[in-house]
Amino acid sequence: xxxxxxxxxxxxxxxxxxxxxxxxxxxxxxxxxxxxxxxxxxxxxxxxxxxxxxxxxxxxxxxxxxxxxxxxxxxxxxxxxxxxxxxxxxxxxxxxxxxxxxxxxxxxxxxxxxxxxxxxxxxxxxxxxxxxxxxxxxxxxxxxxxxxxxxxxxxxxxxxxxxxxxxxxxxxxxxxxxxxxxxxxxxxxxxxxxxxxxxxxxxxxxxxxxxxxxxxxxxxxxxxxxxxxxxxxxxxxxxxxxxxxxxxxxxxxxxxxxxxxxxxxxxxxxxxxxxxxxxxxxxxxxxxxxxxxxxx
Amino acid sequence: xxxxxxxxxxxxxxxxxxxxxxxxxxxxxxxxxxxxxxxxxxxxxxxxxxxxxxxxxxxxxxxxxxxxxxxxxxxxxxxxxxxxxxxxxxxxxxxxxxxxxxxxxxxxxxxxxxxxxxxxxxxxxxxxxxxxxxxxxxxxxxxxxxx
Numbered sequence: 001x002x003x004x005x006x007x008x009x010x011x012x013x014x015x016x017x018x019x020x021x022x023x024x025x026x027x028x029x030x031x032x033x034x035x036x037x038x039x040x041x042x043x044x045x046x047x048x049x050x051x052x053x054x055x056x057x058x059x060x061x062x063x064x065x066x067x068x069x070x071x072x073x074x075x076x077x078x079x080x081x082x083x084x085x086x087x088x089x090x091x092x093x094x095x096x097x098x099x100x101x102x103x104x105x106x107x108x109x110x111x112x113x114x115x116x117x118x119x120x121x122x123x124x125x126x127x128x129x130x131x132x133x134x135x136x137x138x139x140x141x142x143x144x145x146x147x148x149x150x151x152x153x154x155x156x157x158x159x160x161x162x163x164x165x166x167x168x169x170x171x172x173x174x175x176x177x178x179x180x181x182x183x184x185x186x187x188x189x190x191x192x193x194x195x196x197x198x199x200x201x202x203x204x205x206x207x208x209x210x211x212x213x214x215x216x217x218x219x220x221x222x223x224x225x226x227x228x229x230x231x232x233x234x235x236x237x238x239x240x241x242x243x244x245x246x247x248x249x250x251x252x253x254x255x256x257x258x259x260x261x262x263x264x265x266x267x268x269x270x271x272x273x274x275x276x277x278x279x280x281x282x283x284x285x286x287x288x289x290x291x292x293x294x295x296x
Numbered sequence: 297x298x299x300x301x302x303x304x305x306x307x308x309x310x311x312x313x314x315x316x317x318x319x320x321x322x323x324x325x326x327x328x329x330x331x332x333x334x335x336x337x338x339x340x341x342x343x344x345x346x347x348x349x350x351x352x353x354x355x356x357x358x359x360x361x362x363x364x365x366x367x368x369x370x371x372x373x374x375x376x377x378x379x380x381x382x383x384x385x386x387x388x389x390x391x392x393x394x395x396x397x398x399x400x401x402x403x404x405x406x407x408x409x410x411x412x413x414x415x416x417x418x419x420x421x422x423x424x425x426x427x428x429x430x431x432x433x434x435x436x437x438x439x440x441x442x443x
Contacts, residue, residue: 079337112350112360120367127367139340146334189303206330228305228346231314233331245347246305248331249340 078149078278085145085274088138091267093130096137099263101253102128104240114240117252126240133252140235140249141271144209147233148174148275152206155179156268157223159215163261167211170265174272177205179223183215188226209268210236210247212255237264306346311335374415374429379408411436 078084096102104110104118104126117136119129147154154176158167164180171178188204208227213236215221220242227234228246237255238244244252254260301317308316314332317323353359415432423431 079333107362107364110360110364113347115364118364120365121362122367126364136341139338142338143331143334146338147331150330150334152330225305228310228344229303231301231310231329233310233329233335234344243347243349246344248310248335248344250344 078146083142085142085149085271085278087141087145087271087274090141090270091134091137091263093134095263096130096133096253099259100257101133101260101263102130103254103257104128109241111241111243113243113245114238114252117238118240128240128252128254136249136251137253137267140251141267143233143249144207144235144268145271145275147207148272149279151279153177153203154207154209154272155205156209156211157183157221158211159183159221160212163211163258166261166265170269174269175276176272183222185222186226188223188230188232204230205232208232208234210234211261211264213238213242213244213247214255306348309344311339311343312345371412371415373425374412375408377429378411 102119104114106124107121107126108124110118110126114126117128117132119127121127144154156167156171156176156178158164158178158180159182160167160180167180168178208223210221210224213220213224224234224236224246233248234246235249236244236247236251237253238247238250239253239255244250251264253264300322301313307313311332314323314329318325318328350358350360411432414435415428418428418431418435420428
């Protein structure tokens with residue numbers, strides 16, 4: 001715990017959050033003891049096949065019942081909802097265009113794997129297809145909001161002198177962690193103690209958000225491989241000169257200009273806060289239900 | 297997260313590795329990572345399997361074919377001719393891509409933009425592009441475009 005607090009610039013909220021959950025396993029609490037499943041003995045999240053068969057049986061029943069059933073499932077399980085947090089309304093293509101997200105690098109330093117995300121090449125400068133970018137961005141934001149909803153520990157990573165402070169500020173404002181300095185080799189992988197047991201070892205983050213995949217001008221960030229080795233999901237903004245293959249939710253976009261980084265910072269902050277708000281709402285409503293039951 | 301399982305990030309994706317461990321009961325269902333359910337519900341467009349960078353040739357140069365389409369416009373001829381021969385701004389300005397993608401709402405002193413807009417207004421099927429170019433030059437002869 002000491003190590004993560006020195007390693008990441010954590011806010012008061014985040015440190016308090018970790019201390020409070022230190023006594024028992026955080027992982028089991030967050031993902032599997034979601035309170036709305038406590039009372040019932042159903043499987044937590046039914047697999048896709050059971051979902052489909054369930055929906056089929058619903059469709060054969062009368063219309064009124066279908067509506068009520070669908071409402072109930074939406075309230076119970078946010079994973080069945082296509083856009084539970086309303087993330088898709090946060091950003092439009094015009095916002096992306098005005099923030100200069102479409103500019104890539106010059107074609108000389110293009111990575112082959114970024115070709116499918118490109119719209120074309122204008123006078124030697126690669127231009128991203130913003131339709132594709134928006135699709136990827138929506139998925140990434142949705143994933144981020146869901147993880148925040150499940151009380152995941154989120155780590156924002158960017159090695160940049162120019163934008164480092166903005167990223168740290170973003171992490172502080174949404175109560176998460178940031179790492180914007182030089183990356184120590186083996187920070188995630190050299191764990192002698194099993195992180196699950198939480199006996200003085202570091203608790204690894206559940207999600208890493210890369211605002212740039214570059215470490216220095218030439219090299220890619222060391223944390224990308226370490227995340228993949230340890231099994232941490234990643235969201236990454238990939239410029240046209242990086243290898244995006246290993247990133248779980250890549251967002252092809254410009255990661256160099258001030259405007260685009262500001263836009264992404266604000267979007268990530270909004271998504272995390274939306275997830276946390278939903279969690280608070282549901283917890284409060286369940287508490288009120290419990291108190292009402294006890295008074296009866 | 298994983299004291300069990302393979303740590304080679306080049307084999308499969310993080311999802312496939314965890315899925316197989318779950319299938320063989322190496323990891324218990326309760327100990328699966330937090331992102332696992334969200335990933336299954338909202339999978340990414342492409343599975344994050346490692347693909348190495350393309351190898352370079354003996355001189356350290358890329359051997360990839362440049363098959364990304366160039367973005368060109370009809371009015372590029374007007375823009376280029378005006379900028380080369382008539383614009384008071386230096387020719388390096390041609391390399392400045394931002395001036396070509398500039399938003400009309402923002403105030404700018406880009407004379408080429410004004411010239412091209414006027415050219416589009418004069419455009420018709422009968423006359424050739426050189427004639428319309430000359431006509432636009434005459435139109436702007438009285439006005440100082442650089443302001």
